[in-house]
Amino acid sequence: MNIIKDFISYYKPYKRMFFMDMFCALMLSFIDLSFPMIVKYLLNDVYTKDTNVILKYAIIIGIFMFLMYVVRFFCQYYITSWGHIMGARMEADMRLDIFTHLQKLSFSYYDNNSTGKLMSRVVTDLFDISELAHHGPEDVFISILKIVGSFILLLNINVKITLILLFVTLIMLYFSYFYNKRMRYIFKKNRAKIANVNAQIQDSLSGIRVVKSFANENVENIKFSKGNKEFLSTKEKSYYLMGSFFSMNGFFQGMLYLSVVLFGGIFISTGDIKTADLVVYILYINIFLKPIEKLVNFTEQYQKGISGFERFLEIMNTNPDIKDNKDAIDIQNPKGEIQFKNVSFSYDEKNSILNNIDMKVKAGKTVAIVGPSGSGKTTFCNIIPRFYEINKGIVTIDGQNIKNIKLKSLRRNIGIVQQDVYIFGGTIKDNIAYGDSNATEEEVIEAAKKANAHEFIMGLEDGYDTYVGERGVKLSGGQKQRISIARVFLKNPPILILDEATSALDNESERYIQKSLEKLSTNRTTIVIAHRLSTIKNADKIVVLTEEGIKETGTHSELLSKKGVYAKLYNMQFQTA
Template sequence: MSIFKKFIRYYQPYRGMFYFDMFCALVVSAVDVAFPQILNFLTKGLFTEGTRTILRSLPWIAAALLVMELVRLGCQYYITSWGHVMGARMESDMRQDLFDHLQRLSFSYYDRNNTGEMMSKLVSDLFDISELAHHGPENILISLLKILGSFALMMMINVPMTLILLGLTLIMIVFSIHQNRKMRAVFMDNRKKIAGVNSRVQDSLAGIRVVKSFGNEELEQAKFTESNLKFLDSKESSYRIMGSFRAGTSFFEGLLFLTVLVSGGLFIARGSLHVADLAVYALYINIIINPIDILIEFTEQFQKGYSGFKRFIEVVETQPDIEDRPGAVELKSVKGDLQYQNVSFSYDSANDVLENINISIEAGKTVALVGPSGGGKTTLCSLLPRFYDVTGGSVKIDGTDVRDIKLKSLRSAIGIVQQDVYMFAGSIKENIAYGKPDATDEEIITAARNANIHDFIAGLDDGYDTYVGERGTRLSGGQKQRLAIARVFLKNPRILILDEATSALDNESERHIQNSLEELSKDRTTIVIAHRLSTIRNADEIIVIGDDGIEERGTHQELIEKNGIYSKYYNMQFEGLD
């Protein structure tokens, strides 16, 4: 019932359309059910009168029936067109809710889940939910009205014969409920398996360059075949169950006609049923069978939509790990004083990535983090904009715990250039403007100049309107890196995080960019993660982070003179030592 109540909420904005859709369904059902009764009335009444009376009445009867059919036509049009529009709008609302919620979820959610499965929930699941939203109430109402209305009217003709047919129909319903339970599990399994297929496709195509560079096309084909065959097995199971369901219901439909003929013959022989009534019964059986067929199709539709909506609800009810605390404040007049106080962090409760880290960075200073991969440098930086929350201690900006600052305000004050640069499918201009969506063309060009990429852009045929390709595939690594730096120039934040910001650049470009970054860093608090130690010689403080936490700290010259870990790294890079 809780799932049902959550589903009903999406009808609220379209109550008027929904109620009129149900009214139209009521009219269509009433017209269909009334026709055999009208025929029964005419064959026993008017059509037994003289020829003159029949001919005089026929135009009026034809006109009345035509009006009925025209009304039915209009109602059927509304059901088919605007009923589907309502379902499409509900689907759009759900898709928007799902996408908005995915945007709110924390990094930890994406660490645990696959993009292909998320895409499956956004596309195929929601389509099935839309079909259920439109056809579900309408099909149930029409089918129930036709079935119940037909039995009620047949009761007026012959009670015993109608009760026999009703009993057979109830057995058919019990059979359908039993089969329905089997289908519920198999359709949920279908959803999981097709999500696995989507996940495999997304993973393989996103890494197609790696696949081809290793010549592992056959390996990817084998992995896809495994997922594809699992989905095929699940589909085959569902079709076998659907086959027994449909065959069984078809058998019961045949029994209904058989019962009408046999019982009808007996009642006619006893004189308790008129011969004309048998034809009316046959018409009503056809009317009953049609909604039964609709309900059979609806059963499959319901299972798909229900399982899809359950998966939808599982996502939208997932609480983000990172949210604004009650009473969170806006970050105003940012100076940029940073404090890491007894900071500990772990991705799971078993292993600490960071433990009791204490760092204090004065506003406007540049601090570099160096050390072996896996030491926690990027994780330490990720705690500042609250991509993850500390498991112990606190991170503060200007004396305020970042957990007490509104997320949007916090992240607006921080600019990040990451090691793995992501370019959106669009133009160069759009990618730079991501740092400030309302930026003018002049601001975008200035940012590009500061990042030392304006001349390259200007030399392209389409200039700033050049399409970069999916994930920036039409650009080199260095070009993407400089576009990412241009974004940060445009954002102009008080706090900078440069995570291997020059790692993809050649020596000449690195020198130009380094000058630009140093200019950008003036009067801004900057944290630099670097393996190329030439880029951090001028840092106010260099902190060496290893497996045991902070192992060394000081200026470049101090650490060289100390002749410790930093000195070893530096000599390895610049003197070629093993």
């Protein structure tokens, strides 16, 4: 019932359309139910009279029926067009809601869920919602009206035959209910399997260059084939169920006709029913059976739609583990002083990443974080914009606990340049303007110049309007990195985080990027995660992080003189060089 309540809530913005749709459905039912009654009236009361009376009544009833079917035309038009539009709008609302909700979920959620499966939830799972939203209430409403209306009229014609029909119908409904539960389970399983297929496609196509470089197309084909066969298996099971379901319902419908023909003949022979009434009775059987058939079809539609909606609700009911506190405020004119007070963090209960970190970064200063792989350098930086929630301790900016700062305000004042740059599909201008959606073209160009990107951009055929391809595939690593730096220049934040921003570049690209980063760091609080220690010699402070916590702090020369962890790491790199 809770699922149905949540589903019904999406009708709220379209109440007028919904009630108009139901009114048109009511008119359709009334017109369809009235036709056999008109036939009965003509057979019993009109066609038994003389020719002039028959002609007069035939013309009057003909005009009345023409007007009825004109009304039916407009009602059918509204149901088919605007009814479907209402369903499509509801589907679009749900898709927007789930996408918006996904934007609120933290990194930890995406660590545990693949992009392909989430795309399946946003796109595939909601395909059948539109049809259910439109046809569901309308089909149920029309069917109930027609079944109840025709049943009452059938009782008026002959009670005995109608009770026999009721008995067969009840068996049919019980059978539908039994199969209904089995179909719901199998349709939900279908959606889970197609989500796996989507995830496999997304994973394989995203890594297509790696696949080809290792000549592993056959490996990917085998992996995909396995998921595809699992989906086919559940799909086949659903079709076996549907085959049994529809064929048995067809059999029961045949039993209804058989009952009318058999018992109708018996009751005509005993004088309990007139031949004309039996003809009308058979016409009503058609009206009685069509809504039952619609309800049977609705059962499949409902199971498909509601199984998708259940999976939709699974995400909508996932609460973001990082959100604004009730009393959260915006940062006002931040200077950028950052302090860690006894901070500990772990991704799970067993493996601790950061332990009792105490550290202060003064406003406008540059602090470098170094250490062996797995020591928690990137995690340290991800805690500052609250991408992950710490287990213990406090992180402050200008003395303000970051948990008491609105997330938008906090992240708006932090710029991040990462090693793995993400470039959106679109133009270079679009990607730079991502740093400030309100920026003018002149401001975008100025940011590109500061990032040493303007020269290479103008060398491209379409300049700033050059389409970069998916994930910036048409650009080199250095070009992508400069565009990401231009983004941050445009954002102009007081706090800057550089997460191994040059480690994946060649020497020439690194020199270009290093100059850009030096410009970007001017008058900003900067935290640098460095792989190449030669790039952080001029940092105001270097912090050596290990699995045990902060091991050493000091300037480059101070740490070398200590001959500790930093000196060891530096000498290893120097000897390699």
